[in-house]
Amino acid sequence: MAHSTLSPVAETTPAGPAVVSTARRKTRYGSDQASGPRVALRMAAGLIIALIFISPYVIMAIGSLKSRPEILGVPPKYLPATPRFDNYATMWSTPETPLPQNLISTIIIASCATILVLLVATPAAYYTARFKFPGKMVFMFLVIVTQMLQPAVLTAGLFREMLALNIIDTWLAMILVNAAFNLSFAVWIMHSFFAGVPKEVDEAAQIDGAGRFSVLFKINLPLVWPGIVTAIIFTFVSCWNEFAASLVILQTAGNQPLSVALTKFVGQYDSAWQYVFGVSIVAVVPVVILFMLIEKRLIGGLTAGSVK
């Protein structure tokens, strides 16, 4: 069933069915006996649930606007007397860690890993969706097993490998690690999108003389872009937040991403929490917005077709 939410065919269907579905939803309000009080109750419950799930980030946002005495004040106050927006300017220079460099590391590692995933996963996803070849099952099996593995359990091996390759403590090492561990999800999700494009489309293009690569780029990519966007966003967010392998592989403070750098504030006597939260907001808001763009596809999206 996840296929139905993921299928590019469903995405590209013209407005017709969408209108039908809103009409159906309207009647469902009625047939569900969702009377006024019940709807109001649901809205109230929805509000409470929404508040619970965003509460840590509200605390983060408010905390980022407090002054140092306010955030360490005993007893604490919920709101700052005057919001200190200048925290967002001053927070970048702290003795604990070079935060501007940490932000740059995060951006470079996540962006390069995402580009690498896209370059490597797209042809594999396209080919496996279109053709049979000996060893295809083995390949797809490998993809599924990799999808279930995470850097944490292999960190000891990754650390030794990067040491042997002499790329320990470099961005390159973490770009490779992030790309490798997110690759299979991208292959898997794009595979299901490519499989949804009718073969006849390819064949017609080939009769017109198009080569394999131009069939992929000119004919298929425009049809499967929702799948590619989903893969890009998911990979980017996952690389952006990676922690376990970066913790061991990146030892120089300036090379570390924000996820590792910010842990240095925890456990101190008088942590500069207002700065931790300011930087966290800068790191969290963009990926939350990206995730919201693919919200509809997250329903069953992670498992991409494995939910029947």
Next chain:
Amino acid sequence: MSTTVAKGDTQDTPAARPVAPRRPKTGRGRDSIWKALPWIAPCLVLVVGIVLFPAGYMIYNAFRSISSYGTDTGSAGLTNFTLVFADPALPRVLANTVVWVAAVVIITVVLSLALAQFLNKPFPGRTLVRMAVIVPWAASVVMTTTVFVYGLDPFYGIINKFMVDLHLIDAPFGFTKSMPSAFIVAILTAVFVSMPFTSYTILAGLQGVPGEVLEAAKMDGASPARTYFSVILPQLRDSLAVAVLINIINVFNNLAILKIITGSLPGYDADTLITRMFKWIQVDQRVDVASAMSVVNFAIVLVIVAAYIKIVKPMKEVD
């Protein structure tokens, strides 16, 4: 899927004139692994180089003796494994791992079943609620956990103050400063960050329950509870299997939450197999022993992966 490239090739034979120069490149006739290789090789190189190779190298290192400077000083036989199993903290670490995984996954799944059920009901503003629910999924687990550590501080913690103001507790308490409360806080934090993915997976399952079945249950006079347990829940079997198994893997592998919440507590009272392994690397500076422990952890993960492949049958999708 039944159509192969061979058919495609024969089809364009009549109109082959402009294609002719390309034919050797795209190949002719039966598909071979050699034709597939240019498409899948980059992917294979990355997976073999950065996933399979380190796994193998780690197993090799588990039997080597490695100095704290990283020099391989020869074979260690089973010494590293002996050190892992002779660790006096191991029984506690094992028990913690079981409690950690079981508690987080069970609480997450039960709460997510309810949340997904609710998010599946129509009401104005539902999309906004769904958007709010995915925020912890997108946000860094490190940063989310940091907020809980700050908020639960006994002196300046804002969550402590909030609970006092609501009369849930009499006075602020240092939840993260001692065991077992720190471990419980870690469990609840893990539940919080696991719920979005779990709810969305269950939501996918709920949307697959045919409306006619629910109508029929209603016509037969089944109570809402009866309908849920006899009609809806059995239909959720597949999405629940995905949610449970992926959560088991994620929670087992989680380092960030425990490191941030209980990492500063002395000893190994709050450690799981994963956090203890990281302490072997970072605190004890024994990559060789850490490798041996990782081999054990890896074996556990592989068992879960095998269960996933057997129960969820993801390979059925491939044809």
